Amino acid sequence: VMQSLLDGNEELTKDPQLARWSEMMAQGPKQAQQAAAEIIKGLANNTLPEAISDPAKAAKFAKAVWQDYLSTAERFNDPGRFTSLIGYEFSSQPKGDNMHRVVVFADGADKAGQILPFSSLMSADPEDLWRFLHNYEQKTGGSVLAIPHNPNLSNGRMFALVDFEGSAIDAEYAGKRKRWEPLVEATQIKGDSEAHPFLSPNDEFAAFGNSGWEEANLTLQTAKTDEMLGGEYVREGLKRGLMLNKQTGVNPFKFGLIGSTDSHTALATGAEDNFFGKNTPMEPREGRVSHIFKKSPIAQIAGWQYLAGGYAAVWATENTRRALFEAMRRKEVYATTGSRIRLRFFGGFEFTEEMQSAANIAQHGYKLGVPMGSDLIASGNKSAPGFLVHALKDPQGRNLSRIQIIKGWLDAEGDLHEQIYDIAESENEAGSSELSAYWLDADFDSGLDAFYYARILEVPGMRWPAYDAERFGIEIPEQAQKLVRERAYSSPIWYQP
Numbered sequence: 001v002m003q004s005l006l007d008g009n010e011e012l013t014k015d016p017q018l019a020r021w022s023e024m025m026a027q028g029p030k031q032a033q034q035a036a037a038e039i040i041k042g043l044a045n046n047t048l049p050e051a052i053s054d055p056a057k058a059a060k061f062a063k064a065v066w067q068d069y070l071s072t073a074e075r076f077n078d079p080g081r082f083t084s085l086i087g088y089e090f091s092s093q094p095k096g097d098n099m100h101r102v103v104v105f106a107d108g109a110d111k112a113g114q115i116l117p118f119s120s121l122m123s124a125d126p127e128d129l130w131r132f133l134h135n136y137e138q139k140t141g142g143s144v145l146a147i148p149h150n151p152n153l154s155n156g157r158m159f160a161l162v163d164f165e166g167s168a169i170d171a172e173y174a175g176k177r178k179r180w181e182p183l184v185e186a187t188q189i190k191g192d193s194e195a196h197p198f199l200s201p202n203d204e205f206a207a208f209g210n211s212g213w214e215e216a217n218l219t220l221q222t223a224k225t226d227e228m229l230g231g232e233y234v235r236e237g238l239k240r241g242l243m244l245n246k247q248t249g250v251n252p253f254k255f256g257l258i259g260s261t262d263s264h265t266a267l268a269t270g271a272e273d274n275f276f277g278k279n280t281p282m283e284p285r286e287g288r289v290s291h292i293f294k295k296s297p298i299a300q301i302a303g304w305q306y307l308a309g310g311y312a313a314v315w316a317t318e319n320t321r322r323a324l325f326e327a328m329r330r331k332e333v334y335a336t337t338g339s340r341i342r343l344r345f346f347g348g349f350e351f352t353e354e355m356q357s358a359a360n361i362a363q364h365g366y367k368l369g370v371p372m373g374s375d376l377i378a379s380g381n382k383s384a385p386g387f388l389v390h391a392l393k394d395p396q397g398r399n400l401s402r403i404q405i406i407k408g409w410l411d412a413e414g415d416l417h418e419q420i421y422d423i424a425e426s427e428n429e430a431g432s433s434e435l436s437a438y439w440l441d442a443d444f445d446s447g448l449d450a451f452y453y454a455r456i457l458e459v460p461g462m463r464w465p466a467y468d469a470e471r472f473g474i475e476i477p478e479q480a481q482k483l484v485r486e487r488a489y490s491s492p493i494w495y496q497p
Helices: 002-006 016-027 029-044 055-076 126-140 171-180 226-231 234-248 321-329 353-357 361-368 464-472
Strands: 087-090 101-105 144-148 183-188 256-259 292-295 300-302 311-314 333-336 342-348 369-371 375-377 386-392 400-410 416-425 434-440 450-458 487-490 493-496
Touching: 002 016, 002 029, 016 029, 101 126, 101 321, 126 144, 126 171, 144 321, 171 234, 183 234, 183 333, 226 234, 234 400, 234 416, 234 450, 256 487, 311 321, 342 361, 342 450, 342 487, 342 493, 353 361, 353 386, 353 434, 361 369, 361 386, 369 375, 386 400, 386 416, 386 450, 400 434, 416 434
Parallel strands: 144 183, 183 256, 256 333, 375 493
Antiparallel strands: 087 101, 101 144, 256 311, 292 300, 311 333, 333 487, 342 369, 342 386, 386 434, 400 416, 400 450, 450 487, 450 493
């Protein structure tokens, strides 16, 4: 819609409101940004003109856009060298609560071209999206999945204990969510969603990327309360999954972790010293750090609150659509906050301490255990599981500071817990280019469900506002953090008695 309005699409501009937005987009960046904000708000509140919101009326337009996307993806797909994945965003945001999903196909245009994307204008309920995904696979023989993103702006709805309509989660709902949403975005430009100090007061690193984003939902129209935070952060979602698994027999929040930029620039500029902003108005310029990009009576978002972004790392057998998709579906993926850290994480019952120093930890990991994203099944084995972790720094980034393992578990009384373990640290403040560790869970209880994931921390370095201050010779707001500790989050390994 945005591009077509900018181009002055004659079919769309027959509508007076769309014509107004088209004119605003032609007037310059400030007016174009205002038009975009109005369109997004209209999507959230079901007030968009029928020409783009009514599926029947918009079908011709939607088909043209979709076919253009498909041809672009096919033109640049180069298996083994550069893989382009076909996908789109399901932009559900009821009353501004972010329920977005990124829909990713394993297939090419021959299959993806047989359908039109299911839009949140048809239904904002993710269960209706899952029904569409099921029908797509049945119709085409293809494969597809959905990835929730920006849970921190959902006002508690992303990992809620109820479904979209407010009914308690049952086994049927849990099974569908587990099937269609094997991954979750843990970090991106609009805040980090791994953990929050309110939920994890004993985690000294839980405050990363939260500042300002916990005030309201996506459109800043509904204030956020502390009670909502549990449904917004990945670690709490993983813990809730253990509880729901006990109640329903299925864990709906059994997801792997990825990061993304969520920039609208088509640039992979997630590094702090190369941050080109979320969109073109936020490209490097003197005033972007302090500029107010979004504002409402209850909250505002300034430039400095945006993170440089994140990346999704995938352990695939080859660089092809099918191999990448299968790796995502089995959750052998991890998230970074923008640094290209290389991370391995394995769990098993037969690892030894000597294996942490092996030239290739992965050989032991795959042979004697399971990789990130997998289950550790006890099968009568009551011994404590061990974990192998290896991290290699970004060749162009900062050194590594430490490796941590975060454990979550459900006790016999039904209460949820978490614990953070430092399992490897650099020998000095300058950090290390490489860290590896073997860790045995000395607090293990073989009768309790648990999950484990690795968190890798770099040594602190300059954050993008500090680079802007140097480049433009400006003062930046006092509340704008000047230092950042980049990190990576592995997908969990789950233990089941």
